[in-house]
Amino acid sequence: MRMRIGIPKGLLFPDFGGLFESFFLELGQDIAVSPDTNRRILDLGVGCCVDEACLPVKVFHGHVCWLRDNGDCDMIVIPRFMHLRENESICPKFCGLPEMVKYSVPGLPPIIGVPIDWSSAQGLRAWARAVASYLGCAKSDAYSALHAAVSKHNEVAQGYTVLSEPNRQSSRRDGLDGQSRATELAAPSRLSELTGSRKLENLTVSSNREFRIALLGHPYNVQDAFLNMNVAQKLARLGAAIVTDASVSETDVNREVASLFKKPFWTLARYSYGAAKHLYRTDAVDGIVYVSSFACGIDSVVVELIRDATDGLPLLVLKVDEHTGEAGIDTRLEAFTDLLRRRKTFGSNIPAYGKYISRGESAI
Numbered sequence: 001m002r003m004r005i006g007i008p009k010g011l012l013f014p015d016f017g018g019l020f021e022s023f024f025l026e027l028g029q030d031i032a033v034s035p036d037t038n039r040r041i042l043d044l045g046v047g048c049c050v051d052e053a054c055l056p057v058k059v060f061h062g063h064v065c066w067l068r069d070n071g072d073c074d075m076i077v078i079p080r081f082m083h084l085r086e087n088e089s090i091c092p093k094f095c096g097l098p099e100m101v102k103y104s105v106p107g108l109p110p111i112i113g114v115p116i117d118w119s120s121a122q123g124l125r126a127w128a129r130a131v132a133s134y135l136g137c138a139k140s141d142a143y144s145a146l147h148a149a150v151s152k153h154n155e156v157a158q159g160y161t162v163l164s165e166p167n168r169q170s171s172r173r174d175g176l177d178g179q180s181r182a183t184e185l186a187a188p189s190r191l192s193e194l195t196g197s198r199k200l201e202n203l204t205v206s207s208n209r210e211f212r213i214a215l216l217g218h219p220y221n222v223q224d225a226f227l228n229m230n231v232a233q234k235l236a237r238l239g240a241a242i243v244t245d246a247s248v249s250e251t252d253v254n255r256e257v258a259s260l261f262k263k264p265f266w267t268l269a270r271y272s273y274g275a276a277k278h279l280y281r282t283d284a285v286d287g288i289v290y291v292s293s294f295a296c297g298i299d300s301v302v303v304e305l306i307r308d309a310t311d312g313l314p315l316l317v318l319k320v321d322e323h324t325g326e327a328g329i330d331t332r333l334e335a336f337t338d339l340l341r342r343r344k345t346f347g348s349n350i351p352a353y354g355k356y357i358s359r360g361e362s363a364i
Contacts (some may be wrong), residue, residue: 001136006073007113009037010037010060011094014223015161016118019153019212020077023128026145027137032071035146041066048104054293055321056220057093057100058262059227064239068108075135078102079110081121084161091266091298092207118161124150145204158246210239211340212280216306217291217299218268221320228291229326231318231333235289238337243285245275252278260305269302273309280310287314287340289333294321314339 007017017033024031034041037059045062055059067073073295078098084090093100098113114130117123125146154162173329213235215222222228222244230244247255253274259264264270272290279285288310292299303317318329318335 002028002030002231003074003135004072005030006064006067006071006109007031007033007078008060008063008067008076008078009034010063010081010224011097011220013055014219015157016153017080018156020079022152023131023145023149024077026148027132027135027141030136031096031189033066033314034066034071037062037224039086039226042226042322048106050100052092052293052295053100054296055227056218056224056293059220059224060097061101061104063331064105065107067103073109075110075112076108080113082115082117083123085270086119088119088265088267088270090268090352091296094242121318139320151220160253162250176182179264209236209241210238211286211337211344212243213240213340214243214245214276214285216245216272216276216288218293218296219274221291226321228318229324229329231289231291231329234330235337238333239341242338243279245271248275248278249283264302264305266298266302269298269305272302273305276306280313285313286344287316287336289318289336291318291320294319314343344354 005019007013009017022029022031037335039137041062042059043062044185045058045060048065049058049061049271050248058291064076067076078101079094080092080096080098081094100110102113112131112134114127114134116127125143128142128146129139132139132145170178215232215235220227220230225232235242248273253271256274256277257270259277260273264273276288278288279288288306290303290306292303303315307315314336316332318332
């Protein structure tokens with residue numbers, strides 16, 4: 001039976017949205033994807049979500065509300081991510097997201113909230129089987145759709161979003177033919193360009209700019225231009241070349257994280273820390289702008305770890321919530337780029353206010 005599946009364009013959609021889109025299309029279903037975040041979606045989310053939630057979770061609720069009102073959906077996907085990497089965790093709000101949305105947003109169609117363990121191919125197969133059963137599709141169709149979806153996903157996937165290679169034993173157990181990953185992921189797909197992608201489009205500018213700034217943070221903070229008030233374009237207009245964690249391999253991230261006395265158990269925190277330290281150690285950037293949601297417990301730790309690891313590299317932390325004013329963001333970005341410009345002109349030993357004492361003379 002053909003149904004219309006709603007996919008909210010929030011939270012980890014930049015990393016996994018393309019996979020969800022392609023999976024349901026390959027299963028023969030129709031999909032409805034909510035639009036980019038806008039004021040209406042934000043207001044809808046703030047109006048129904050609990051006050052204690054962070055801004056990205058409120059925005060996600062708004063996307064669900066939009067699909068309820070405009071998507072004509074038979075079902076809505078609320079991803080319940082359990083793990084992105086083995087022995088690591090993500091924010092617990094992801095684990096309870098389907099229930100949070102179900103009891104906060106009235107009048108919803110049925111929700112697909114099947115747990116997703118991205119840390120193994122077996123976990124993803126289990127998700128595909130459960131969803132297919134929920135939709136009344138055969139298990140063989142689920143595997144075929146998953147292969148095509150993973151093939152499309154891995155064309156743009158980076159870091160923790162790359163699907164681990166399945167072993168032959170697990171493939172036989174799940175009813176697959178045990179073929180190599182290279183062959184398995186080469187299956188043709190009837191899909192054209194998808195919405196979900198980890199790449200930041202039109203943000204990385206030419207390297208001949210005045211300075212290079214690393215734009216870091218959770219993907220749903222960095223890639224949602226409305227949520228972060230278009231910080232990447234603002235920095236580009238101020239003369240910055242934008243560098244993101246997408247330019248840092250997971251091998252480099254793991255190498256930098258190994259220096260910590262204890263391995264971080266938050267996947268997104270590990271990646272942000274490793275990327276920041278690698279970009280600092282390789283002298284790849286002149287400063288870091290870290291976009292964080294107000295009341296994010298993970299960021300309260302990782303920001304301090306980054307500050308300690310980058311040893312005086314200019315670091316601007318932008319805290320955002322539904323009350324954040326754009327004028328304040330603009331002022332802070334302008335001041336930050338002024339600081340970088342001063343450091344490049346006069347040296348990093350000059351205090352931010354521009355004066356130092358030398359033989360009784362005032363300089364600059």
